[in-house]
Amino acid sequence: MSGWLSIDDMLLWCREVDNDDTRSVLSSIGKAVELGIERHLNRKVVASQAAWEAMDSPPDHAVIADPVIKQAALLMVSYLNENREAATEVNLEEMPYGYTYLLNDYRIRSNP
Structure with a gap:
């Protein structure tokens, strides 16, 4: 994965077995979560200050993926990994509260 959320962090957080299938699923979920967070924040998220400085033309209003943003991302990755549907009869919540809070x-x- 080339974004700011590492596959190793996702494997550990989701308590998943490390194999090709799991890496593929979590990688897809991780990419979607990264894009979703950027849309939610209305700004680009970069892995580190060094990554931001290495860009040819750093985007305006970029933010470094600090521990708070990473924690929110991991919460959402775990949620989406466990809940493959938007809502079920058992679980009618669509998003963990902590994600938005963070x-x-x-x-x-x-x-306006």
């Missing part, structure tokens, strides 16, 4: 301070809100 990310909202980083969000750029547009003025």
Whole structure:
């Protein structure tokens, strides 16, 4: 995976067995979560200050993937790994509360 969320962190957080199938599934989920977080924040997320500085033209309003953002991402990866449907009869929640709670301070809100 080439983003800011590592497959090793996802394997550990989800308590999954490390094999090709699991890596493939978590990699796909991780990419979707990274993009979803960037859309939620209305800003680009980069892995580190060094990665930001290495970009040819760093995007405006970029944010470094600090522990809070990574924690929110791991919560969502775990949730999506365990709940492959949007909602079930048993679980009618669509998103863990902690995800939004952790990310909202980083969000750029547009003025109406």
